[in-house]
Amino acid sequence: MLNTACLRIHISARTTTTSRISKLANSASLNTVAARCSHHAAHYDGPSPTIAIIGSGPAGFYTAQKVMRELKGTKVDMYEQLPVPFGLVRFGVAPDHPEVKNCQDTFGDVAASPEYTFIGNVNLGHDLPLPLLAKHYDAIVFAYGASKDRKLGLEGEYKPHIYSARAFVGWYNGLPEYRNLNPDLTAGDTAVVVGQGNVALDVARTLLSKLEHLKKTDITEYAIQALSQSTIRHVHVVGRRGPMQAAFTIKEVRELLQLDDVNFSPIPDELFPNDLKSLPRPRRRLMELLKKGSPPKEGASKSWSLDFLLSPKSLTWSSSDSDKLEGVLFSKTKLEQADSPESKVTNTDETTLIPTSTLFRSIGYKSEAIPGMQELGADFDDQKGTIRHDGIGRVVSLDTREWDKASLYCSGWVKRGPTGVIASTMTDAFQTAEAIVEDWKKTFDSRRPVRAGWKGVQAEAQALNLSLRPVHWSNWQNIDQVEKAVGVERGKPREKFGNVDDMLKASGASG
Numbered sequence: 001m002l003n004t005a006c007l008r009i010h011i012s013a014r015t016t017t018t019s020r021i022s023k024l025a026n027s028a029s030l031n032t033v034a035a036r037c038s039h040h041a042a043h044y045d046g047p048s049p050t051i052a053i054i055g056s057g058p059a060g061f062y063t064a065q066k067v068m069r070e071l072k073g074t075k076v077d078m079y080e081q082l083p084v085p086f087g088l089v090r091f092g093v094a095p096d097h098p099e100v101k102n103c104q105d106t107f108g109d110v111a112a113s114p115e116y117t118f119i120g121n122v123n124l125g126h127d128l129p130l131p132l133l134a135k136h137y138d139a140i141v142f143a144y145g146a147s148k149d150r151k152l153g154l155e156g157e158y159k160p161h162i163y164s165a166r167a168f169v170g171w172y173n174g175l176p177e178y179r180n181l182n183p184d185l186t187a188g189d190t191a192v193v194v195g196q197g198n199v200a201l202d203v204a205r206t207l208l209s210k211l212e213h214l215k216k217t218d219i220t221e222y223a224i225q226a227l228s229q230s231t232i233r234h235v236h237v238v239g240r241r242g243p244m245q246a247a248f249t250i251k252e253v254r255e256l257l258q259l260d261d262v263n264f265s266p267i268p269d270e271l272f273p274n275d276l277k278s279l280p281r282p283r284r285r286l287m288e289l290l291k292k293g294s295p296p297k298e299g300a301s302k303s304w305s306l307d308f309l310l311s312p313k314s315l316t317w318s319s320s321d322s323d324k325l326e327g328v329l330f331s332k333t334k335l336e337q338a339d340s341p342e343s344k345v346t347n348t349d350e351t352t353l354i355p356t357s358t359l360f361r362s363i364g365y366k367s368e369a370i371p372g373m374q375e376l377g378a379d380f381d382d383q384k385g386t387i388r389h390d391g392i393g394r395v396v397s398l399d400t401r402e403w404d405k406a407s408l409y410c411s412g413w414v415k416r417g418p419t420g421v422i423a424s425t426m427t428d429a430f431q432t433a434e435a436i437v438e439d440w441k442k443t444f445d446s447r448r449p450v451r452a453g454w455k456g457v458q459a460e461a462q463a464l465n466l467s468l469r470p471v472h473w474s475n476w477q478n479i480d481q482v483e484k485a486v487g488v489e490r491g492k493p494r495e496k497f498g499n500v501d502d503m504l505k506a507s508g509a510s511g
């Protein structure tokens with residue numbers, strides 16, 4: 001079913017490094033590939049399903065796009081907990097990466113279809129019981145991403161001046177949940193970021209970038225104010241393994257190395273494999289870049305370092321104030337196979353202290369179950385933080401499905417875990433979409449009751465006296481317009497609303 005471009009992206013998602021996928025994700029070509037992949041629909045003019053998609057991030061939109069193209073007439077109701085769409089494209093992707101957000105154009109095209117309904121400001125499992133959807137849809141797709149983060153498990157991890165990257169990123173990107181985070185960036189001159197993925201580099205870059213540059217992005221105004229007070233001059237980005245095992249990609253490292261006014265502390269030579277030439281090209285290029293570092297910039301006022309082979313052991317506090325962070329004690333670690341990207345690592349008895357007043361943990365996001373999932377027949381694997389499925393995205397096997405209930409699917413980060421760029425999420429969503437299409441064609445039966453979708457859900461919610469205030473696509477477009485208009489006044493693409501009440505006011509949605 002896939003054309004060549006589509007096949008290529010499938011293969012790259014499975015077999016090549018994140019850096020190639022990331023490159024694709026960060027270019028306009030993603031929209032072209034998405035369009036080509038989903039355009040390639042076999043002619044079908046049979047009956048079409050009514051589908052609920054939970055989550056309006058890339059997984060939700062790409063699943064919708066492909067099913068709507070392959071099964072003409074498919075109705076998609078997309079539920080979103082916030083009054084605004086796009087998930088991490090809006091609340092995760094760094095403000096200084098505007099080109100990554102181009103995928104929103106594709107999502108806008110999907111939403112323009114008369115068969116598509118956006119139902120924002122409805123938190124499934126909280127505002128609306130999940131099992132209520134079952135009889136109103138042919139299929140329900142869980143595409144709700146990862147709304148939590150992983151913890152270090154250190155005593156005192158919740159004290160002041162310790163922030164999860166998810167909270168910090170959400171705060172500077174206007175995520176209502178973190179509007180009041182108000183991180184104090186004035187406690188000292190050093191910050192430690194634990195974790196060496198791309199999110200860690202986003203955090204470091206935001207702390208180190210020049211404000212003149214950030215001000216022209218869609219970063220929130222309150223974040224600019226807090227960053228303008230920042231006294232942080234050095235950022236340690238700390239990993240428990242070595243350069244060969246780092247999760248970040250080359251483009252993101254290069255951006256940091258190229259920052260004006262920011263020096264990079266060289267990485268000791270002995271941490272690199274002796275023979276870089278024999279490494280696969282992407283890893284070799286990353287190692288060469290890390291080894292080369294950047295030439296010292298005269299008079300630079302800030303700096304950063306990549307600190308390897310350190311695993312956080314405990315936090316140290318001021319003797320006069322037990323809430324004042326003074327440092328992070330790390331166990332030095334040892335790799336089993338230093339040159340293997342998959343190498344395991346063990347702690348040694350040696351430790352080292354990095355003095356710091358501010359700590360960010362950036363060790364990954366985490367999904368959790370939505371209340372009511374089990375009742376619906378979906379099984380959440382708490383250990384992995386993903387929904388159990390058949391490897392493709394079917395939550396319940398065809399053989400055990402109940403005739404009168406919606407079939408269940410999953411897509412995106414809640415399906416495969418919280419890693420992968422937008423391009424790999426797209427590939428994954430297309431795979432789920434293909435399963436939906438295949439199952440529908442295989443199992444459709446004319447005796448099947450016609451599903452009422454959102455109309456049926458709304459009627460039942462009313463009967464149960466549930467107070468919903470749904471935001472539809474035109475309401476989001478009102479919010480979008482106001483954000484952009486305020487942005488123009490401030491010389492930036494948009495000024496995001498930081499709280500739900502303001503979004504609702506601007507939306508014009510009836511309350």
Ligand SMILES: Cc1cc2nc3c(=O)[nH]c(=O)nc-3n(C[C@H](O)[C@H](O)[C@H](O)COP(=O)(O)OP(=O)(O)OC[C@H]3O[C@@H](n4cnc5c(N)ncnc54)[C@H](O)[C@@H]3O)c2cc1C
Pocket residue numbers: 022025026054055056057058059060079080081082085086087088089091092093094097100122123124125143144145146147169199202365370411412413414419420421422423425
């Ligand atoms: C900080 C950060 C920066 C990133 N930067 C890049 C980048 O530069 N380039 C790139 O290619 N990739 C980037 N990524 C990766 C990319 O964002 C993900 O691959 C992608 O967003 C995952 O899509 P998703 O739809 O599975 O999840 P999400 O994007 O998280 O979307 C899930 C949606 O579901 C909604 N939802 C959750 N629970 C409910 C509920 N109960 N009811 C209704 N709705 C619900 C959420 O509000 C959200 O809108 C970044 C990720 C992070 C964390």
Ligand SMILES: NC(=O)c1ccc[n+]([C@@H]2O[C@H](COP(=O)([O-])OP(=O)(O)OC[C@H]3O[C@@H](n4cnc5c(N)ncnc54)[C@H](OP(=O)(O)O)[C@@H]3O)[C@@H](O)[C@H]2O)c1
Pocket residue numbers: 018022025151152194195196197198199200202239240241245246247248252311312362363364365418419420421
């Ligand atoms: N510009 C972009 O393209 C961009 C920007 C941001 C995010 N993203 C993507 O979004 C996804 C999520 O990014 P992420 O940075 O959150 O996750 P990630 O890529 O999985 O990185 C997580 C990091 O945390 C470390 N870690 C995990 N548990 C730890 C622990 N207990 N103690 C110490 N370190 C620990 C990991 O080290 P180990 O490897 O040793 O486990 C790894 O370095 C990734 O696929 C990323 O590429 C892309």
